[in-house]
């Protein structure tokens with residue numbers, strides 16, 4: 352904090368500055384001269400005349416109304432003229448880079464002091480620490496600045512994620528599903544994880560730590576389109592195509608996205624209208640149609656496109672060029688994600704860009720869905736946890752009717768449900784992740800599609816309850832984009848995204864039941 356902490360004042364000295372002409376206040380043992388600031392104060396000048404405030408200790412009043420970060424902003428930090436004699440600030444706030452939160456339930460159990468987990472090894476813990484430092488240092492500050500402005504993540508952050516020194520290769524493992532061949536020979540995260548050791552728990556750690564950026568649109572702007580757009584290339588592209596495209600993507604020089612959903616159809620891939628027809632010489636596809644809600648589409652160079660072909664449904668990699676245009680779609684979440692409406696107008700694409708078999712697109716897509724939904728679960732439960740942390744802090748520091756909010760049974764009841772939800776979702780997620788680590792990709796598709804679908808639909812339903820309860824706890828601040836409730840407002844506004852991406856809740860839950868029914872032994876009776 353750029354503040355003057357060298358001078359010391361007794362509380363008696365501070366108390367003498369209690370008029371509009373010389374107005375001091377104490378906040379957490381820090382002495383502020385607000386004489387000139389009072390008329391600029393966003394909360395009005397009158398608050399400084401409230402009983403006990405002029406020349407007095409305003410700590411409790413302050414933290415009931417402001418986030419700690421207010422004191423860290425340079426324009427306010429410079430109002431500090433010293434500290435109270437014989438005292439030191441006690442309140443912890445702001446971001447301590449790399450640190451774990453001490454707030455109960457703000458971290459998953461495996462990161463909570465005194466708890467053990469069978470799932471995480473030393474390399475997961477090291478990765479978590481490195482990711483946390485990285486996110487706190489580079490991603491969180493930019494996310495907080497760019498999300499409200501709708502700006503996409505900067506190239507310098509993407510470059511750091513893709514390569515560079517200590518953080519090499521955060522991007523690579525995010526596409527690591529199925530085959531991990533593309534990790535071979537790489538130094539991941541400065542050597543913290545050996546590529547052959549990298550498993551789904553490492554990937555879970557990367558996804559959950561990135562989620563702490565606290566900006567839903569910005570978080571998706573961190574090339575989450577690649578997480579779903581690149582795997583079909585990695586797993587179904589020809590060696591030549593991969594050799595050309597994959598390094599550009601993983602180095603963050605170029606961007607790829609998945610372009611399946613349309614205004615006409617979402618999960619129903621056979622209802623799509625975008626067509627791909629062969630040229631007479633059979634060497635090219637001509638693609639025509641539109642795609643809607645395409646994450647990262649605005650800044651993508653490559654589009655993994657689902658098309659209707661003569662043989663059914665085929666997935667084709669389209670490069671931005673003649674006939675490809677994108678325009679932004681304004682959604683409830685920030686435009687930092689580059690969500691686009693994409694138009695393909697007679698786009699000529701070499702047949703070598705076909706991913707998988709012609710007419711075999713459904714297999715390409717289905718193989719993507721489980722991993723995609725599992726990543727969404729990693730993200731969703733981590734953002735619910737952020738909401739729990741915000742609520743825990745708020746109910747502790749905010750007073751109503753002369754008592755902290757947590758003294759109200761109705762508030763505690765809401766917290767109980769929020770905590771129970773987040774803990775159970777994380778536990779189920781870890782159980783599924785453990786199964787994924789011990790199954791082939793094919794086995795995962797047949798055994799875990801239902802489990803993952805259930806988890807996601809169950810979790811996002813709960814997420815919406817948590818969002819609504821958090822708004823009730825924060826009151827008006829829960830619907831205000833700045834100040835105390837800013838994360839709650841953001842979460843409540845964007846939570847439905849998680850509930851729709853990768854398949855609507857009812858569709859997913861139904862998928863799980865249908866998969867279970869297919870496995871019913873024919874000879875079972877009551």
Ligand code: HEM
Nearest residue numbers: 383393394398404409412413416417418421427430834835
């Ligand atoms: C160094 C001292 C202070 C600074 C730098 C400061 C700064 C601010 C800022 C930046 C805001 C805008 C909201 C936000 O960004 O959180 C705000 C709002 C407010 N402040 Fe202060 N403030 C100070 C002291 C106080 C004190 C001592 C009180 C009460 C006794 C107070 C009462 C309020 C109120 C009522 C609001 C409006 C809150 C709302 O709309 O939710 N402020 N203040």
